[in-house]
Amino acid sequence: MEWLKELLKDVVAEDKMESVLEGYKKEFPKHAVPKSVFNETKQELDTTKQSLTETKALIEGLEKKAGTVEDYETQLSNLKTALDEKDKEYGAEISSIKKKTAYKDMLVDANFTKSAIDLLVKTANYEEMLLNDDGSVQNKDSLITKLTESHSDLIKKVSQDSKLKDDKHQSDDKKPENDMSAAEVFEARGLKPFNRR
Numbered sequence: 001m002e003w004l005k006e007l008l009k010d011v012v013a014e015d016k017m018e019s020v021l022e023g024y025k026k027e028f029p030k031h032a033v034p035k036s037v038f039n040e041t042k043q044e045l046d047t048t049k050q051s052l053t054e055t056k057a058l059i060e061g062l063e064k065k066a067g068t069v070e071d072y073e074t075q076l077s078n079l080k081t082a083l084d085e086k087d088k089e090y091g092a093e094i095s096s097i098k099k100k101t102a103y104k105d106m107l108v109d110a111n112f113t114k115s116a117i118d119l120l121v122k123t124a125n126y127e128e129m130l131l132n133d134d135g136s137v138q139n140k141d142s143l144i145t146k147l148t149e150s151h152s153d154l155i156k157k158v159s160q161d162s163k164l165k166d167d168k169h170q171s172d173d174k175k176p177e178n179d180m181s182a183a184e185v186f187e188a189r190g191l192k193p194f195n196r197r
Contacts, residue, residue, distance in 0.1 A: 030108055033101075041097055048090045055083050098135060099126045106137045110144050116154035120147065 004024065005017060012020050062075050103124055107117045130138035137143065148155065 037101075044090070044093060048086070051086055052083070055079060055086070059083075096126065098131060099129050100124075102131055102135055102137050103129060106140055106144065107147075110148070111155050112147075112151075113154055116151065120151070120154075 059079050100121055104121050132138050
């Protein structure tokens, strides 16, 4: 985390650096793609590219070496069919990965527990899920409603303290601190009030 401290030292006051780093440690995993998922997806894409390159090379070789027109047409047709099947197969795999990622993000936003998210991602019916162009779930509200009705015990209970911490992003006139004493504000932000002597 020293690299992050170095980047932020000119922007964040030194006394607030630790709280910023703790917030980063807490929030970053929710928005990052795990390295294993990235590596798996990259390996699939590399395999697809290699397969497509080999198929294109075979097609080019056939164009140059085909002895008869019939052989050429048969071989070319077979390769094009194989290429179309591979394109559909890899397109379906990529779509599946996108849907799983969007579904997981949706469950995180809906405050499901981590173990529940892992279980629900494995057992989800992705055929009923619709994605927007930006990769977000189009029918999110109906899916969340269905899940909360059937699995309400798997949702994290949001405590009052975490709500107060989330309210930091509200505008100044709506901040809960306006109705709180100084000691309550310090406590809500996880700070210790200083003693005057």
